[in-house]
Amino acid sequence: MFKKPTTVNRMSQPEDFKNAFVVGTANVQSDGKLKWKIVAIFPNAGSLRQHGNILVVAGPGGGKGRIITVNLISWGHSAIVIDLKGETYTKTANARYKVDNGKGKVVVLDSKNGTGHRYNPLSVVSRDQWFDLAAELISVTNGDPFWSSVANDLWLAAWSAAQHARRPHMPYAVELMKLDLSDAICYFMYYHKDDPATMQHLLDFLGTRPNEEQMAKIKGGNASRLLESMWKTVKTTMTIFNDTILLNLMSGHDVDVEGMFYNGGITTIYVIVDETKPRxxxxxxxxxMKTLGDALIREGDKQNVVRRPILMLFDEFGRVRLNDVFDWLDTLRSRDIVLCIFLQKLSQFAPKNGKEFDESDENSFHHWILFAPNNPSGRIGKLISGMSGQTTVRADGGVGRSVNMDGDITTSRNVSFARRAVVEQEDYETWGADQAYVTLRQLRTEKYVVTSANTDNLGWALPPEAQPLPRLSSYVSPLMPLPSEIDAATWTAAQQIVEEAGGDDAVSNAMRAALGGLGMAVTV
Structure with a gap:
């Protein structure tokens, strides 16, 4: 993996353990000796740029959850946690609530249970970033970018309309796209004709022209079917958001992104998702990923302010495409944001070049913590075999020494990775574990002891004064009523849009027919 020496990216060395904030789990055996397992290395505040981003790879039961738990209860600054099942929230929310002298703010974005807080993603990024965000959400139909471009234009029109109406962006856009084509156009013309941005995006949508090959794929194969086909295609891009809980979650905004750095105290955001709804x-x-990351980077660009570091923990986030994460990593690090990604296997990555994750991506992460199975010929085993022979740091914290193992190990070129290790007390100095033991004593004082035997039922749930989490109210569509009649000015504007979209061709005629078929009275 690391084919040549580098000062930018390497496996952790013994001095890293001495200079880092080390936390872990411990259990005293019957013979009085300490059974020890270092499970994470996070640097002290102020040294994040030096230490960089972290990748943790471990199979089921490999200790990923423990790394997240112990570090969250020890981290004294803001954090963002992707929490698949809500288990991390249950175990750590109380500790996060108590940071900053009991003033810590806990935000829960729960797309599974309909409780928690609200988050409007479009409100935390600039309008200049909307185009990239729309492109990120849209899948190209049948490999043809024409349909993706059409959908992009309409998403932008709907978001601009929401901004103009001062309504939540995603629910407004989704509800607009539920309408029939003629009703949607009528709605745009009636409520948003005086908003140049909305009208321009709508014009871009209506003015899109397919080539002959694309036209042949349209049912009926003629221009009169074009608008209807375009509209139906766009509607398919929003079906994954047609989820009542998700729309309700995005119907307002309770997250102070700017305050996470320096204004509003320490905030912990838990993002709880429903694994039964993978799409x-x-x-x-x-x-x-896009909006919070971009917002944090933007806030981090502000000058002459004292920023606090932020920790981002993405548990099993590899199930989502991670192309953008690679582009972020160095940028996040320079803004005092540390990203730690937890995966069961490296194949969960979808690298930006479309290739398998390999040594060309090694500079993306400064620290690798690998908990390897007993499979030297497996993927992680092969990665280990490619490392420098001088690199002898194990995932459990061992540094170039043989110790008594009570778990399976994989050995290759003097590099050992173990699931568990029994370490004699005299090994502390060599391993830098003396500092880790101090950390454990501090945790024990705060009643946050994590033992190897049990990390559950530790009473870390939010205290009564912070419960229950707010329950989201019943979802109500943010759309205004569909008009029953159109005034002359609106009708004229609609005709002008049609003309600009294509003049007198068949598409414009189809557009006129759609408007005329509304059966609405035109008042003068």
Whole structure:
């Protein structure tokens, strides 16, 4: 994996353990000796740029959850946690609530249970970023970018309309696209004709022209079917968001992104998702990843402010496409944001080049913590075999020494990775574990002890004064009533849009027919 020495990216060395904030789990055996397992290395505040981003790879039961738990209860600054099942929230929310002298804010974005807080993703990014965000959410139909472009234009028109109406962006757009084509156009013309941005995006949509090959794929194969086919195609891009809980979650905004850095105290955001709805999870996950990441980077660009570091923990986030994460990593690090990604296997990555994750991506992460199965010929085993022979740091914290193992190990070129290890007390100095033991004593004082025997039922749920979480109210469509009649000015504007979209061709005629078929009275 690391074919040559580098000061930018390497496996952790012994000095890293001495200079880092080390936390872990411990259990005293009957013979009085300490059974020890280092499960994470996170740097002290102020040294995040030096230490960089972290990748943790471990199979089921490999200790990923423990790394997340112990570090969250020890981290004294803001954090963002992708929490698939809500288990991390249950175990750590109380500790996160108590940081900053009991003033810590806990935000729960729960797309599964209909409780928690609201998050409007479009409100935390600039309008200049809307185009990229729309493109991220849209899948190209049949490999043809024409349909993706059409959908992009209409998403932008709907978001602009929501901004103009001062309504939540995603629910407004989804509800607009539920309408029939003629009703939607009527709605645009009636409520948003005086908004140049909305009208321009709508004009871009109406003015799109397919080539002959694309036209041949349209049912009926003629221009009169074009608008209807375009509209139906766009509607398919929003079906994954047609989820009442998800729309309700995005119907308002309770997240102070700016305050996470320096204004509003320490905030912990838990993003709870429903694994039984993988497409919803993927779509909402992309929105979270894109908008929160971009917003944090923008806030981090502000000058002459004292920023606090932020920790981002993405548990099993590899199930969502991670192309953008690679582009973010160095940028996040320079803004004092540390990203730690937890995966069961490296194949969960979808690298930006469309290739298998390999050594060309090694600079994306500064620390790798690999909990390898007993399979030297497996994927992780092969990665280990490619490492420098001088690199002898194990995932459990061992540094170039043989110790008594009570778990399976994989050994290759003097590099050992173990699931568990029994370490004699005299090994502390060599391993830098003396500092880790101090950390454990501090945790024990705060009653946050994590033992190897049990990390459940530790009473870390939110205290009574912070419960229950707010329950989202019944979802109500943000659309205004569909007009029963159109005034002369609106009708004239509609005709002008039609003319600009294509003049007198068959598409414009179809557009006129759609408007004329509304059966609405035109008042003068």
């Amino acid at each position: 919803v999870f993927a779509a909402f996950g992309r929105l979270i």
